[in-house]
Amino acid sequence: MPRRKRQRRLLAPPSIKGFSVFGSKKRSEQVVLYFEEYESIKLLDFDGLTQEEAAVHMDVSRPTLTRVYEAARNKVAKAMVEGRDLLIRGGNFHFDENWFCCNSCKAKFNLLPENEKKCPVCSSTDYITLNEFYAGS
Numbered sequence: 001m002p003r004r005k006r007q008r009r010l011l012a013p014p015s016i017k018g019f020s021v022f023g024s025k026k027r028s029e030q031v032v033l034y035f036e037e038y039e040s041i042k043l044l045d046f047d048g049l050t051q052e053e054a055a056v057h058m059d060v061s062r063p064t065l066t067r068v069y070e071a072a073r074n075k076v077a078k079a080m081v082e083g084r085d086l087l088i089r090g091g092n093f094h095f096d097e098n099w100f101c102c103n104s105c106k107a108k109f110n111l112l113p114e115n116e117k118k119c120p121v122c123s124s125t126d127y128i129t130l131n132e133f134y135a136g137s
Helices: 035-046 051-058 062-082 130-135
Strands: 008-010 031-033 086-088 093-095 100-102 127-129
Touching: 008 035, 008 051, 031 062, 035 051, 035 062, 035 093, 051 062, 062 086
Parallel strands: 008 093, 031 086
Antiparallel strands: 100 127
16 A cells, blocks of 8 residues: 655745636647646746755655656646646645735735734735635645
């Protein structure tokens, strides 16, 4: 019996939910990119970290990071070549800190002052916890 997969650590939620195809009239199947796959592309390609550094950030081994990154690259390539929408959702992960999203101004933030329970951008008290929201996706 295989052992249970370890949750991958994400530093922050993605700022987008995915990408849509431009220039194609037909709607095809969607490609789902897991949050940990998105994080591996972000850390390696966007932030320019080495695989060893990125593995430490995600709390996984370097070979595991390589497998996650390769799966992510294959999914992105498939979406681009076949003209499919790319959605970012789901996976086996947890956030390093609590993240929140304001329902009024849509700002994402991770720190709530001890005595203040409101959005730092618009001061609204109508916000959701993204940790539970993303864990259910």
